[in-house]
Amino acid sequence: MALAVRMRVPCRALLCAGAQLRGAALGRPEWAAGGGDGARRFASLRVLVEPGAEGRVAVMKLKNPPVNSLSLDFLTEFLISLEKLENDKAFRGVVITSDCPNVFSAGLDLREMYGRNPGHYAEYWKAVQELWLRLYLSNLVLVAAINGSCPAGGCLMALTSDVRILSDSPKSVIGLNETLLGIVAPFWFKDTLVNTIGHRASERALQLGLLFPPAEALQVGLVDHVVPEDQVQSMALSVMAHWLAIPDHARQLTKAMMRKATADRLIKQREADIQNFVSFISRDSIQKSLQIYLEKLKQKKG
Numbered sequence: 196m197a198l199a200v201r202m203r204v205p206c207r208a209l210l211c212a213g214a215q216l217r218g219a220a221l222g223r224p225e226w227a228a229g230g231g232d233g234a235r236r237f238a239s240l241r242v243l244v245e246p247g248a249e250g251r252v253a254v255m256k257l258k259n260p261p262v263n264s265l266s267l268d269f270l271t272e273f274l275i276s277l278e279k280l281e282n283d284k285a286f287r288g289v290v291i292t293s294d295c296p297n298v299f300s301a302g303l304d305l306r307e308m309y310g311r312n313p314g315h316y317a318e319y320w321k322a323v324q325e326l327w328l329r330l331y332l333s334n335l336v337l338v339a340a341i342n343g344s345c346p347a348g349g350c351l352m353a354l355t356s357d358v359r360i361l362s363d364s365p366k367s368v369i370g371l372n373e374t375l376l377g378i379v380a381p382f383w384f385k386d387t388l389v390n391t392i393g394h395r396a397s398e399r400a401l402q403l404g405l406l407f408p409p410a411e412a413l414q415v416g417l418v419d420h421v422v423p424e425d426q427v428q429s430m431a432l433s434v435m436a437h438w439l440a441i442p443d444h445a446r447q448l449t450k451a452m453m454r455k456a457t458a459d460r461l462i463k464q465r466e467a468d469i470q471n472f473v474s475f476i477s478r479d480s481i482q483k484s485l486q487i488y489l490e491k492l493k494q495k496k497g
């Protein structure tokens with residue numbers, strides 16, 4: 196039985212006084228009927244956590260329909276769920292996947308970045324930073340089971356994982372396409388991409404705002420496996436088993452060694468990065484670009 200909780204935890208509270216919130220907003224994981232290891236599951240409105248394998252692996256399903264945009268509410272719920280998993284010694288790995296058909300995540304929620312006030316932009320950006328830092332430095336093995344379209348912020352989430360598995364479908368395109376919206380991926384999005392596919396490929400991908408179809412994503416190293424749609428989750432669990440065969444302490448220290456310098460670049464200038472985002476996104480020209488892009492999305496639908 197899933198525990199559904201309606202939350203709108205102020206992100207400021209989450210980010211500044213996270214310790215007080217930890218475990219409080221969603222309560223302890225509930226035990227499904229039958230109980231025992233592996234039966235643990237819990238849920239908020241927008242994030243569903245289910246047992247994956249042998250009680251050591253959780254599957255986090257993003258369920259913010261229609262397109263899993265990373266709204267402030269979603270980010271808040273996701274961060275709380277992730278923290279619960281990080282703090283629960285039973286879990287060693289998490290598969291992140293989507294509960295929305297054909298879309299892993301449409302990336303940052305454009306409505307959080309358009310027509311709001313500077314205070315809102317600052318709060319939102321702090322939550323986006325927090326999402327990246329928590330995922331990028333997670334002690335857990337993270338496997339992204341990318342079962343649909345994965346642009347921009349969705350791609351960033353996938354890039355923070357240790358392994359990426361993409362469904363072999365024409366809808367499953369992945370990349371940092373910010374320039375197509377007339378906006379610019381911040382340096383830490385760029386760093387994460389460079390760490391994955393190298394400098395030259397990133398330079399091209401970022402400038403052109405490339406969204407790679409599965410075969411090209413595999414070729415450039417943006418994803419590690421491409422499999423038929425109905426095998427994405429089973430492949431994720433099988434890859435997970437391989438990673439969990441490594442002793443946690445050795446793997447975690449190695450992960451930190453590989454990622455710390457990149458994370459520190461943001462940690463050292465978080466406030467400046469927020470101010471930079473707020474002044475960038477508040478520009479009339481950028482707001483105009485976002486308006487046009489949102490209108491295009493609506494027209495496409497109509």
Ligand SMILES: CCC/C=C/C(=O)SCCNC(=O)CCNC(=O)[C@H](O)C(C)(C)COP(=O)([O-])OP(=O)([O-])OC[C@H]1O[C@@H](n2cnc3c(N)ncnc32)[C@H](O)[C@@H]1OP(=O)([O-])[O-]
Nearest residue numbers: 262264301302303304305306344346347348379492493496
């Ligand atoms: C410096 C900042 C860095 C920025 C990083 C980012 O991540 S920037 C983000 C870059 N992201 C992108 O460039 C991806 C933009 N999105 C897409 O390309 C497509 O939606 C899709 C391919 C993900 C799914 O196609 P599909 O045919 O399954 O779905 P559909 O297209 O019919 O949309 C359904 C509804 O969702 C709405 N909506 C969609 N996305 C967003 C969003 N991000 N936010 C909010 N809303 C969004 C859409 O308007 C429509 O609303 P309506 O009319 O019902 O009120």
